[in-house]
Amino acid sequence: MESRQPIVTKFALWKVILQSESIRGVRGIVVLAVIAGMTLMLFSIGSYYLLEHNIKFGKSNAAEINISGRQRMLTERIAALLQSVTLDHNKKSANELKAAIDQMSKAHQALLHGSKELGLDRVMSPQVKAMYFQLPYNLDQKLEAYLDDAKAFVSANARMQTSENPHYKRLLASSDALVAALDAVTAQYEHEEKTNTVAIEHKERVVLVAELLTIALMGIFVVLPMVRRIRGDLEKIVEAEAFANTIMDSMIDGLISVEEDSSIRSFNAAAEQIFGYQSTEIIGKKLKELIPDINIKNEPNGEWDGVSRDMHLSQAVREMTGHRKDGGTSPIELGIREMQLGGQRFFI
Numbered sequence: 001m002e003s004r005q006p007i008v009t010k011f012a013l014w015k016v017i018l019q020s021e022s023i024r025g026v027r028g029i030v031v032l033a034v035i036a037g038m039t040l041m042l043f044s045i046g047s048y049y050l051l052e053h054n055i056k057f058g059k060s061n062a063a064e065i066n067i068s069g070r071q072r073m074l075t076e077r078i079a080a081l082l083q084s085v086t087l088d089h090n091k092k093s094a095n096e097l098k099a100a101i102d103q104m105s106k107a108h109q110a111l112l113h114g115s116k117e118l119g120l121d122r123v124m125s126p127q128v129k130a131m132y133f134q135l136p137y138n139l140d141q142k143l144e145a146y147l148d149d150a151k152a153f154v155s156a157n158a159r160m161q162t163s164e165n166p167h168y169k170r171l172l173a174s175s176d177a178l179v180a181a182l183d184a185v186t187a188q189y190e191h192e193e194k195t196n197t198v199a200i201e202h203k204e205r206v207v208l209v210a211e212l213l214t215i216a217l218m219g220i221f222v223v224l225p226m227v228r229r230i231r232g233d234l235e236k237i238v239e240a241e242a243f244a245n246t247i248m249d250s251m252i253d254g255l256i257s258v259e260e261d262s263s264i265r266s267f268n269a270a271a272e273q274i275f276g277y278q279s280t281e282i283i284g285k286k287l288k289e290l291i292p293d294i295n296i297k298n299e300p301n302g303e304w305d306g307v308s309r310d311m312h313l314s315q316a317v318r319e320m321t322g323h324r325k326d327g328g329t330s331p332i333e334l335g336i337r338e339m340q341l342g343g344q345r346f347f348i
Helices: 009-018 027-088 091-113 128-134 138-157 165-252 269-275 304-314
Strands: 254-258 264-267 317-323 329-335 338-341 344-347
Touching: 009 027, 027 091, 027 165, 091 138, 091 264, 128 138, 128 165, 138 165, 165 269
Parallel strands: none
Antiparallel strands: 254 264, 254 344, 317 329, 338 344
16 A cells, blocks of 8 residues: 655665765775785785795705805815825726816806706805905816816826826815815805895895785775774664654555565554554565455566556556454555566565
C-alpha cells in the first residue's frame, strides 16, 4: 500500500549518502595509499638488490682473499719443491713444481682479470690496483718475474737444475719480498671486505628505517583518515536509515516494500495498525498472506502479472481486501510503484 504523495525511502537516502562529497573525498586517501604502496614496493626492490649485491660482493671478496692467500702458500711450496729438485733431481718433485707454478699463474691472471670459474667478478679497487702496479709493492711485476724464473728453471735440462742455476738464485732472492707483497694485498682484501660489509649494513639499516617510516606515515595519513572517514560515513548511513524509518513510521498510509519475488522487505507503523502484524513478524513473508486477491507471479521475464501488473503499469489505485492477523478483513486502497536499487527491482 502506498500514499499518493511523493515519498523518500531509505534506499534513496542511502544512494545520496554513497554519492556524497564525503565518499568522493576517499579518492585522495586512496591516492596516498597507492603512493605509499609503491614507495614500499620500491624499498622492497631496493632491499632485494642490496641483498643480492651483498651476497655477490661477499662471495667475490672471499674468493679474492682465498686465492691471494693461496698464492702465498704456493710461493712457499714452490721454494720447498725447488730445493727438492736441486738436491734429489726427483721427477715427481719436478712435476709437482710445474703444477704449483701453473696454479700460481692461473691465480694471478684470475685476480687481475677476473674469473667466473673461481668466482672473481669484481673490478680491482684503486688501492689494490696501486699495490699491483705501483711502488712500493709492484706485485704484478714481482709475480711475473717470479713465474718466468720458475718456468725457466723447471723447463731446463735436469743437469741445469742445480743451486747454481741463475733462475734458482733469483727465485730464492725474490721470495721474501714477494711473500711480503702478497701478505699486504691479502690484508687489503680483508680490510675492503670489512669496510664494505659495514657500509652495506648501514645501507640496510637506512632502508629498514625508511620502510618503517613509510609504514608509520601510511598509518597516520592513510589508515587513520580512512578509518575516520568510514566511521563518519557509517554514522551518516545509520542516521539516514533512522531518518527514513522515522518518515516511514510517521506516514498515515500503510507502506510495504517487497522484493521481486513478493517477499516483504519493510513494513511501516501504519501497515502494522492496518494488518495487526508487527514488522518483525511479517518481514520475509509473501505479500499474498496480507492481500490474497493480489495476483503475483515471478515470471521469467521479471514482470508481475494480473491486476498487480496492470496497476504497476498504469500507476492506478484500486480497492482490494486486506487480511488481518486476527482473521478479520478490511478494505484497502492498493497502489504499486517500482524502484531500482543496485540492479535489483523492488516494489512499494
